[in-house]
Amino acid sequence: MKRYFTIIFSLFILAFNTLSAQDFSSLWTGHFSYLNIKDFSNSPDLLFAASENAVFTLEYATNTLEEISTINGLSGETISTIYFSDSNDLLFIGYETGLINIVSVGDNEVISVIDILNKVTIPPNLKRINHFYEDNGLVYISTDFGISVYDLDRLEFGDTYFIGSGGTQIKVNQTTVFGDFIYAACGDNSAIKKADIFNPNLINFSEWQTISSGNFIGIQGIDDKLYSIRDNGIIYRLVSDNLNQLFTYPEIPVDIRTVNSDLIVTTPETVYVYDSDFNSLATATTNTVFDTVFTAATINDQDELFIGTNGLVSLGKPGYGVLKASFNDPTNYEEIHPDGPLKNSVFSIETPPNEIWAVFGGYSRTFNTSGATRRSGISHFKNNEWINTPYDSILAVIPNPVFLSDISVNPFNTNQVFISSYSSGLLEILDEVPVMLYNQNNSTLIPFAGDFKLTTASVFDRNGALWVMNGRVPKPLNKFENGVWTSYDFTPIIPVPPSNSNLGFTSIVVNDQKSVFTGTFSFGLVGFNEDSSQLSFASGEAENFPSPNVRSLAFDNNGQLWIGTEKGLRILFSPPNFFSNPNVNNIVILEEGIPKELLSSQLITAITVDGSNNKWVGTAGSGLFYFSPDGQETIFHFTTNNSPLPVNTINDVSIDSETGRVYIATSKGMVSFSSGGTKTEESLDQAFVYPNPVRPEYNILGSNNLNDINKGVKISNLTENVNIKITDIEGNLVAEAQSTVNKRSSKANYNFAIDGGTAIWNGKNLANNVVATGVYLIFISDLDSFETKILKLLIVR
Template identity: 55%
Template sequence: MLISLTSKAQNFSALWEGHFSYYNIKDVVQGNDKIYAASENVVFSYDLITNELQTITTVDGLSGESITTIEYSETYESLLIGYENGLIEIISGSDNEVLRVVDIRDKETISPVFKRINHFNEHNGLVYISTDYGISVYDLDRLEFGDSYFIGAGGSQIVVKQTTIFNNSIYAACGSNNAVKKALLSNPNLIDYQQWQTLNNGNFLAVQSVEGNLYAVKSDNGIYQIINDTFIGLFTYPNQPLDVKEANGSLIITTQSSVFVYDSSFLLQATASGNQEYNTLFSSATISDEHIYIGTSDFGVLKTEITNPLDYIVIRPDGPLRNNAFKIEAGDNNLWVTYGEYDQFYNPYPLRTYGLSHLVDDEWNNIPYDSLLTARNLTYIAINPLNPTQTYISAFFNGLLEINDDIATNLYDQNNSGLESTQFPNTTYTDLRLGPLKFDRNGLLWSMTCFVVRPLKSYNPSSGQWQSYSFEEIIPNPFGDELGFSDLEIDTNGTKWTGSFFNGVIGYNESGSRVKRLYTQEQNMPSKSVKALAIDNRNQLWIGTEKGLRVLYNTSNFFDEPSVEASEIVILDDGIPKELLSNQFITDIKVDGSNNKWIGTLDSGIFYFSPDGQQTIYHFTKDNSPLPSNTISDISIDSQNGRVYIATNKGLVSFLSGGSKPEDELKDAYVYPNPVRPEYNILGANDLNNINNGVKIKGLTKNVNIKITDIEGNLVAEAQSKVNSRASQANYNFAIDGGTAIWNGKNLRNNIVASGVYLILISDLDSFETKVLKLLIIR
């Protein structure tokens, strides 16, 4: 018995943006003059008339879970989405409203391993849902569940792959040697397993009716026509059929290498197969008009003609190569994404050859592996601050890849650089496990290499000079005393900080060749395994471990202080002192222009804290945001526009936080929108964290005072850096976040100001530089 539990999903499009991959397609259907395609956890539509592409992602309200099947209802003009975990979502209306149906997902009496949605079959307003436990019936008109059918022996739960309606009977293709089950649709007692008749034997993958004919596909790769409950063999496919559906009176069978289109009498109309240009695996297919639309694992949807299925057109929205990004790096409206990966013990095998993705000017340039000079397992990214068109990427097997203007130009390894390949004891096998990268303020590229005596190295792109630095004082045996390095940061004193697996935080300063570690319980470290590091604007080191968070407040005396200890952050939770992020597995830490901290976790989403960690500004999870997963892989902030990119194991999203990096001078400061027109409707909002509201002043230096007056000189609003923060609990009407200030249009009496010209007086409190801006408000 399923009790109808539905909810409307929230649309997050105001501040969030999705950056999902549409290369790997799970299912393709047609309806309403559109082709709908589901990739791993999002969908898109292709308008057959206008050729317009439209995406529907977690930003629009989708769950972000793994999609297994989709179906379009022409009667109700709705798209049904089925998921691996039993969730169902129904998309309808011109604004793609998402209705979430959680009954199957939340049903405690059904094991989570049996909740997979395999197929939707709509008939007379009822949807027969094939699952790994049986069949459930959903009423699309009333938006509620009816009966569920457990049709195995003794009423047990069995896998049902697909159902169809034929001659007033319902047929179910079943796994686990349960053959095909049949029952009269008019039977009021279908919940009784004894009302279901068993036809044939073995495992069946699909059953489909097509204009007066009934077909079934068995796990022996054979397709059969069912006549008077007798199975007549028609054909045996070289590969197992993955998708069987009816469209426009035709039967479409999809295997991993071919698509077969038959008429209702099983006469072959067309066969489409892969070719040298599109060497990929097929997953599903449908037809519309004179074309076949094929879901693939590598190219999105391929479109070809039924009468001549030789040439293909790619149909796919813009997006990165894959959803499981390993590392990301943002800057100057650019974003680089790698997919190299290694496990928690720094094992890179099997080696990944996934290519790279580069978002530039809001368009994705995906660079395939065969254009990357054979560099495998690409991981960390470093953009040259002195030459933003030059990017370096570490290959956790091959060395250092140099890319200029999106073209791979050099691969540095043990043969042509100062990098060292690992030489494992008692073997001749070598590889070059290059990990974290970081540019310093002088344009030197610093890197960490695993399993070598001198793991820390610097490279000068201008001169080509390499330098190596030894950690032998604390890591005598590079093969037994350390597995790998997780992060690399450089503070204002030039000290290089890296996280390690066995040795906690390691600090190195080439001035005096000093090296030291922070890793024991006596030093207040919760774990020796450090996963993330960040130097904040006060030169404090934030440390993320697999068992919690620590801060090293005094980095300057790290080498001189005999008993260095890290500090936990203690907060008051309902008046009770608690350690911030106690026992949390922290995967990344980033600092924004206001010195606020973004902290990603393994299973609890992402946190946004005030500079001292005492206030939680945001805690985003997959339940309250467009995050497709609570597993955060990496975070990167574009300091120019305040956009925070968040990589998860199920996709990439970005959040417009509104802050920005402070500038060195005020000369380029500006205010927008200007003028403020009535149709903008941006004044009066109390939440300054919503960057879509309020008047913004950008291009500020790091320590300013701003006064806003009317044309007669009367003070209207005032804010000062480090005092009036957007995240403050004081709920300011005017606040400064790094290089950006936001004013909600209210005066000192908390009333929205009248129409008129306003002066914005900006004073740098350190350099005494000033700037005056004018703002016109029309109400």
């Protein structure tokens, strides 16, 4: 059966390749959280655990963990249930939207089944996938509208059963086949439904019999016993369709399932394991060490118990992923999950070299904290592992640091980090430990009302001074340097708070001329020069602003200020002139010969500049754009359709200048992309070429536009303006590139190009042929300082 299915599955992929998901693992990396578990499924060898929008497997024999996420082709939507078909080596993943991903476990091939998702006759709020149950080659899919049947042999949907009164759509939480009947545990006060499994007319609602009344959470058959749980916390044994009450749980169960001949019932604080006669085999509970919420549980053939956990959001406590225990000692837990941050809902990130800082609290575009993560910790990736500081660890040192929203890492001491609390002030972290909260008692960060200090964006200048914005106060701009705080008055241009339009500040940048620019909710762009004390702003049509709501700012490598507003992108070409002529410019591009404004009317959420002066621009709803330095060329446009982005709304973007890796934060997880655009160096001392030697198994050929940096030959640690010549050992010119000419973003499709501090060569010579085996010389010349360096490269083909 398994071999036959594999053949059919391959044919299905070929015939329906539009439903096949792409594996992005060559250039992308996922940074998902696996601490909150939604569901389990297992085989004799593997445990499958579903987190919010990703899955991981645990191999029992080796304790090896493997992740399956959007990097492998999953949708990124919120998972509601999973099921592994051991007979077919297929993992079914159901989502709250009605989408289903099917993963071929042997090779992680992913297909998307969109029949339910696209069904127009079913309201979107009723498409949630609640449960999968396999019987006799069919998978019965419980949903919020009824039951759909999926044929494993034909890999297609069969009938859909609307089993409510009069054929209405009702919620089905779980199904099971017991004897010759299919049973459905229903919500919507529709009790338990039962029908003859061999009845060819199950699409007729009248063929379904109703048992009892009320809402039922689940129903499971074990050997010759049938059990069901009602939402009043009572578990019943069904005998001749009569419900015999067995036990009332102190909490409403959240999950019921059978594994082999055992029944497992999970409540928020306790897991109960029974044999088929309802005799207790094991009981596991939460404890002071693992103060959490249980979500589901399962067991394996070695009598090991696996419990899914979820965080206590109101207390700022994270989940613990999977807790493993044995039947003999069900309270001695081992924590199991892949390494990752505390949460998937990442609000802000900062990436010093080879590190990631992430926070999860925040505010809406109108600076509303309703629905935001009030209490959450801090995640820091360093030395290839995540260091997670939960909220209660911060609370033990610093009182009430809620809505952690923005991050600044001291460039002169990367162990010192400042995190804005949109409510409480500014939090200082030193060597991973929260050491200080700056507020009205020890800084110029004064409250707006009561004790609310609306501290948001911050940035370090080149001298090591920290600039911090604090909303809805007369002096919102604050400077912290050498232990001294100074604040600056904005009332000449912004009304004295509390003005309803003076809600807050979104972004802050500082240039070498000591000019500070910040974005505002309704006053556009505000500029302040420290030396001259000049203050200016621009927000309306007269200054060419499409919206007074400025969301993001970034200086590029030429000193120009890129401005992201709620309704489009703008550039300030000459920041020093802003104080006398505060006008900004839009970018006009030619699209099929027609002049158009770049990103017209788009809500720009993030802008960052890489070492090549290319621009990464995040949007609300349209994904992530990667533009050439002048914005005229779109190098990439990443969305959920062509990348592992879990959603198309970007919260933040940050670039590791050492590696050129781009980190993208969203509300459903963080991913990163290897772009190759590293920062330039001051000299050529550390320039090197890799891989070296180039071996036959290495694919020297880069993609046509050199954007696949996992291929080709790279020359790194270059200065800003270089010329590079590659010759063979006899001195014949093979390839040549210059920083200002040969750029990867060019439409010329060069074989050799320079992107910031890295050059990429695809191994082709001037005649466009792949070079032969041999030793090649690389001559690097800095065109400004006249410094030179020669490297040797061995290619074996």
